[in-house]
Structure formats: C-alpha cells, structure tokens
Amino acid sequence: RKEVEQDPGPFNVPEGATVAFNCTYSNSASQSFFWYRQDCRKEPKLLMSVYSSGNEDGRFTAQLNRASQYISLLIRDSKLSDSATYLCVVNTAGSQGNLIFGKGTKLSVKP
Amino acid sequence: EPEVTQTPSHQVTQMGQEVILRCVPISNHLYFYWYRQILGQKVEFLVSFYNNEISEKSEIFDDQFSVERPDGSNFTLKIRSTKLEDSAMYFCASRGDSYGYTFGSGTRLTVV
Numbered sequence: 519r520k521e522v523e524q525d526p527g528p529f530n531v532p533e534g535a536t537v538a539f540n541c542t543y544s545n546s547a548s549q550s551f552f553w554y555r556q557d558c559r560k561e562p563k564l565l566m567s568v569y570s571s572g573n574e575d576g577r578f579t580a581q582l583n584r585a586s587q588y589i590s591l592l593i594r595d596s597k598l599s600d601s602a603t604y605l606c607v608v609n610t611a612g613s614q615g616n617l618i619f620g621k622g623t624k625l626s627v628k629p
Numbered sequence: 630e631p632e633v634t635q636t637p638s639h640q641v642t643q644m645g646q647e648v649i650l651r652c653v654p655i656s657n658h659l660y661f662y663w664y665r666q667i668l669g670q671k672v673e674f675l676v677s678f679y680n681n682e683i684s685e686k687s688e689i690f691d692d693q694f695s696v697e698r699p700d701g702s703n704f705t706l707k708i709r710s711t712k713l714e715d716s717a718m719y720f721c722a723s724r725g726d727s728y729g730y731t732f733g734s735g736t737r738l739t740v741v
Contacts, residue, residue, distance in 0.1 A: 561720055561732040562672060605672070615660060615724060616685055619672040 521545060522620035524606050530626045535596045539623045541589040541606030548618075550609035551582055553591045555602045556622060562605055565591075596627045631655040635721050635733035642711055642740055650706045650736045652721030658731075661704045662722040663696065665689070666735075672720070678704065711740045 524541045531537050543551075551568040566573065568580040568589055579592040589606055606620040634653040642648050654661050663675040676686040676696055683696065695707045704723075708715055721733040 556672075559718070559737075561734050563732070564730065615730075616662070616674045616677055617664075617672075617730065618674070621671040 521618045522606050522608050524620040524623050526621060526623060528624040528626055530628060531596055532628055533596060533598060535627075536592065536594050537596060537625060538593075539591045539604050539606075539625075541591075541620055543587050543589070543606075543608045543618075545608070545610055545618075546584075546587060548587075548608045548610055551589050552607040552609075552617075553578075553580055553589075554605040554607050554619075556605055557602050562607075562619070565604070593625075596625075598627050598629060601625055601627045631731070633721055633723055633731050633733035635719075635736050637736060638734065639737045640739070642738070644713060644740055645710050648708050648711055648738065650708075650719050650721075650738070652704045652706070652733055653702055654704055654721065654723030655725075655731055656702070658723035658725045660684075660724045661698070662724075662730075663706045664720045664722060664732075665717040666720065667714075667717045675706075675719075708738075711738075713740050716740045 522543050529537055553565040554562040555565045556562045566575050566580055568582045570582050572581045577594045581590045603622040603624045605622045608618045636651045661678040664672050666672045674687050676690045677684045693709045697705050716739050718735045718737050720735045722730050724730045
C-alpha cells in the first residue's frame, strides 16, 4: 500500500485557470502535512504547510481532511511560472521528522 | 537567506568505487538528513542524523552507506562500493526546532 498517493498528471491548463490537486496518505498517525514544489532536476521547495483548519497563501489554498486522510491544493489564476511538479508530503508520527513524499503531480501552464 | 550547500553537483563514478557526497547544512540547524530521488521516481528518505549519531534509517540505507559529521560543519554520505542502481539525485536537508526543512540543490550521482 503506497504511503502517499497522488495523481501523476500531467495537468495541462491555460493561464488563469484554477487547478486542484489531491493526495491521500495511509498512516492515520501522521502529524504534519505539506505541499512542496519541485522544478525539473531541482530540489524540493516548501510551498506551504497544511493545517486542519485549511490555510491560504495568496493564490494557493490547502485543505486537510484527517478523517478521510486526504489533502488538497488549489491554485487560482495559474501563472506560467506555476509549471512544476507538486509533491504531497507527510511527516510520520514518532520519527525524527522524516518526510514521506508522494510521487508528485505534474502541472503545465500554457499561454 | 541561509542555504544548504552540496558538492559536487554531479559525480560520475565506476561501479564498485567509493564515493563521498558532501553537504554543509545551515549552521544553527540540529537535524540533518539524506534523501535520494531516482530519475522519474519519488523522493525517498535514507537517513536522519541528530546529536552526532544516526537517529533513523530506511531499508535503502544498508551497510554500503555511512554518514559522518567530521568537523561540526560538513555532513557527508559515503557509498562504499557503488552499484548501477545507486544512480540518483542525492539531496541533503537540515532543519532547526521547527518542521521547516531546507534542502540542498542535490548531487547527481551517475554510476557507470
């Protein structure tokens, strides 16, 4: 059973579109949740943490449903620069903060 | 902004050779990690290091791997006898007391 599962995409959207990514995780004891962004052959970079109450950072909104073990990311008004792979990441309970990564969802924003 | 520095950016080595990947974490960070990413695959945890010892390691981190923090600033990953399947991007990461990780830009290891 995969620990963190994501739709691999690719999602091909026009500039200005709204796009949503989903993620599920298998370990119900997971404590912390994140969305990272990874450009081709680069390191993962933190986009935002995900809180139970939901949180927003500009055009980005993250939601967490602990009961369903489901995390989402919504991007509004997509920009060309949003093109990247979006990684759903979970911090496993009881560890020294080790991160479990999903395989990522690829987004391509076209002009 | 503080950053994690990794060298070299690309290393090509022959199968069976030893390689050492180097990392300089952020100076006031306490936890150090190595992750790897095989091309086209997900980022995978290898090992975490805290208080000068390994705190956790994955199944991937077998006897061929070792880590060291020899001088209080560098954090190294050694692969004793490289195999073709060790070819991957290796990322070092560090964090302080919070969950804020900082990743280095990675070392691309190619085993031929």
